[in-house]
Amino acid sequence: MELLLQSVDRAIDLLFHLHAEREARGVSDIARALALPKSTVHRLLQALVRRGLVEQDAGGRYEPGARLVALGLGAQERDPVVGVARPVLEEEARALGETVFLTAPRGSAMIVLDKAEGAGFLRAAPRLGEEVPLHATAVGKLAFAFAPERFPIEGAGLERFTERTVRERTTLRAEVERARKQGFAVNRDEWIDGLSVVAAPVMLETPDGEPRFVAALAVAAATQRLRALGPTRLGRRTREAARRIQARLGASPATRRKRAGRRSS
Amino acid sequence: MELLLQSVDRAIDLLFHLHAEREARGVSDIARALALPKSTVHRLLQALVRRGLVEQDAGGRYEPGARLVALGLGAQERDPVVGVARPVLEEEARALGETVFLTAPRGSAMIVLDKAEGAGFLRAAPRLGEEVPLHATAVGKLAFAFAPERFPIEGAGLERFTERTVRERTTLRAEVERARKQGFAVNRDEWIDGLSVVAAPVMLETPDGEPRFVAALAVAAATQRLRALGPTRLGRRTREAARRIQARLGASPATRRKRAGRRSS
């Protein structure tokens, strides 16, 4: 794929760069980081500011703008699962005191669509929109198990993240098979040390009657905490919560349309 | 301000257009809507798809992409108020059963930063990132009252939205003055018929000791419901909730930094 629309590409680079930086940045700083001339960066920033995708703080430095929020959350709410899943996320997060999040397949990856954070001082705080690896997470194992045509194990990378990352394809296959049988998947320290996750699939009937893997509901906690809660018990609980989401999704399209047509303040 | 970076500008047009459309759209359709040649639209879409800001559905039609979610929510979470306010939003929404939302000044407007929706069938569902008018909303009156240098009443538009929209500057001034005295503002059917809102300001001490208007906490409900709850009682309650947010914000920067440094799953 060749370069095309260089300026647009650079503008997007710029947005992601500002997104990645924790603080607002100045023109020169950005120019250095992206290896572009100051004048070019300045011109790009002006174009983005004009449309509200970037804003200047009091000191004249640049940071992501408010209109970006509108675009991003619009894209999120567009997903039919997010709306019906949110109450379930909050319910479970409150009941467990741990972070509960929703992931969905996008392209050839799983991304975090929504979350409800737990109450603890030590809690998982996934970043929305972020991609998660497949072979080292609970939701990834579900993807392999319940959407094998879209996520073939053969094509999976096996990058090592921690000591416990599964790096043999046969072991992974066994893990995935167990997840398929149990209806939930577990990840203990396989991606990030100290972090464990239990996840269950949200399946939806397509018009032609086939069940399709549309999302995964996950509970994340410190590994010790997960052990205390009991992975199997938690797995079953999460499976039930995912079923509740399924049930809501299963409502007739007419009903769903009514719900969607809420008044906007 | 002249045109510059035409291609970037058009790309942004395209993003907003896709955002505004409820369904995924095809190339020709978009080209017609934006009055651009098909080839140009196609090229722009390719550039955006390449970076994940736009995605194609199964039918090859285009819709806002997942990376847009990451950018948007990143911009949202960057705001220091959002993080500390969320628990309060959820708490109040749960207690009242009505939608509670947080707005903040951006540029010369107030935008919706976060929300927790109520449980009712009829409930307010503000769109995140959306701008709200100033003269016809409770949060706008707060802006006039608590940040008059930034939001001068003299410069305010007085567009008519409903029969009850305040359209005389002197009346508006009186309303604003009352809001300043009471510490909360009320809007009854002034923007949208049937919708009433009570809002209270979130003030933060600047380093030089000046209190600054950083956000407004608002409770939205059907007008009859608001009347039943008692606007004054609700106003005081909202004022208290806003104070809780202030108290959390007032924590020392060191403490806040620690909290921000949560583990990421």
Place this chain on the structure above:
DNA sequence: GAAGATTGTTCCATATCATGGAACGACTCC
């Protein structure tokens, strides 16, 4: 099932438009 309309995509000559070096004034820091 053929004809016609509409779709998404590719190609390419044209000149528009983005590009980036240089110079600017306003800062801050020694």
Place this chain on the structure above:
DNA sequence: GGAGTCGTTCCATGATATGGAACAATCTTC
């Protein structure tokens, strides 16, 4: 007060975006 920043503006150059035309592939329609 000089040397280093900073953000911004200007402008000649040609690289690059542009959009009309042609393409094959689907959808409609009769």
